[in-house]
Amino acid sequence: MVDKPDWKENHSFPSDTSSFCLSVDKPAANGVVVITCHNVIGGSAGQNNIKMSQTLSRAETGRTLRTMASLQILLLLCITVSVSAAGHLQKRIYGGRNCSPSERLYHVRVEQNNxxxxxxxxxxLISNRWILTAAHCWNTAWTSGAMNVIVGVHPGNNKKEMEINPADIFPFKDTNNNVNDIMLLRLPEKITGIKPIKLPKCSAKYEPNVNDLVEVAGYGNCQLDATYHEVNIQPAKLQCAQMKVKDCKKDQASIQQCTPNEPFGNWLCAEPHAGETCGGDSGGGLVFNNRIHAVYSNGPTCHNNRGTHVFLKVCRYMKWIKDTLNEKKWWMKIRKFWK
Incomplete structure (x- = not known):
């Protein structure tokens, strides 16, 4: 998903990992031929030996040729198995699945272009006028460039693009004026026909725990090249995936270096289960029991802990969210009255 400033993440695998390689040993004296296949499964190379016993008579050329033909078939089989294993790895780590037309209707695409x-x-979309996303999605270092949002982007039959006024961009700031990676955007007009995602119930009874499965989605890069590096190709359809909540403690020190202003208790960490977040997914919601519980902030590129993705818990910012929505709501009424 995201690293600064273009918010792309490169997921690399060990340099000695390859999709497959083949070796064929010369027939031994007893005619046994050994074919070696290296299948990439789960990021490590596993070696399988396929043995074909065939007594070869040096005088019988025809039989030798038939044996070599059999060898070619086995080689093909080996290649097929290896490619299949590599393809499964790619899908499992990045692919997730296409979201169904009834899922994630509240998902919003957020773009900034300079x-x-x-x-x-x-x-x-958390109300008919407000979007919840990540603060780093608004790059204040860019001296020009508007922020645009596309609501109804999935499944696309109610799509609408809007430009966000800079005055309607509200990143969270603590008492020391430090920004935490969560932000509210106020839309220039009310949205109809799209049901917003519900905010969470903030008690231990309802919040996701370690090993719970949670839902994520996004349009981020979801393909890998032959060397298992992320390819800058966005999917045509919104991708949905499941991740598993994990304990943040063992990664605390490195994550804290990446996000020094955010309290440890505000993080929710997750690891891949049936897919994972990648470049361009930042700001998307983590959903548990049909409520948004966290916002995606950063991944392994930021803190160097592969398999750990960091979200900010919505409940830790609920007072700020409610205060911002209510304050701006009354301010807009007053402004409208005096026009």
Whole structure:
């Protein structure tokens, strides 16, 4: 998903990992031929030996040729198995699945373009006028470039693009004016026909625990090349995936270096289960029991712990969310009255 400033993440595998390689040993004196296949499964190379026993008579050329033909078939089989294993790895780690037309209707595409670069994030419609996303999706270092959001982007039959006024961008700031990676965007007009995602019930009874499965989604890069590096190709359809909540403690020190201003208790960590977040998914919502519980902030590229993805818990920012929505709501009424 995201690293600064273009918010792309490169997921690399060990340099000695390859999709497959084949070796064929010369027939031994007893005619046994050994074919070796290296299948990439789960990021490590597993070796399988296929043995074909065939007594070869040097005088019988025809039989030798038939044996070599059999060898070619086995080689083909070996290649097929290896490619299949590699393809499964790619799908399992990145692919997830296409979201169904009834899922994630509240998902929002968030873009910022300064003419030469574009950043891509996700977001969630939490009311008919407000979007919840990640603060780093608004790059304040860019001196030009508007922020645009596309609501109804999935399944696409109610799509609408809007430009966000800079005055309607509200990143969270603590008492020391430090920004935490969560942000509210106020839309220029009310959205109809799309049901917002519900905010969480903030008690231990309802919040996700370690090993619980949670839902994520996004339009981030989801393909790998032959060397298992992320390819800058966005999927045509919104991708849905499941991740598993994990304990943040063992990664605390490295994550804290990446996000020094955010309290440890505000994090929710997750690891891949049936897919994982990748470049361009930042700001998207983590959903548990049909409520948004966290916002995706950063992944392994930021803190160097492969398999750990960091979200910010919505419940830790609930007072700020409610205060911002209510405060701006009354301010807009007053402003409208005096026009």
């Amino acid at each position: 003419g030469t670069h574009m950043s891509l994030c996700g977001g969630s």
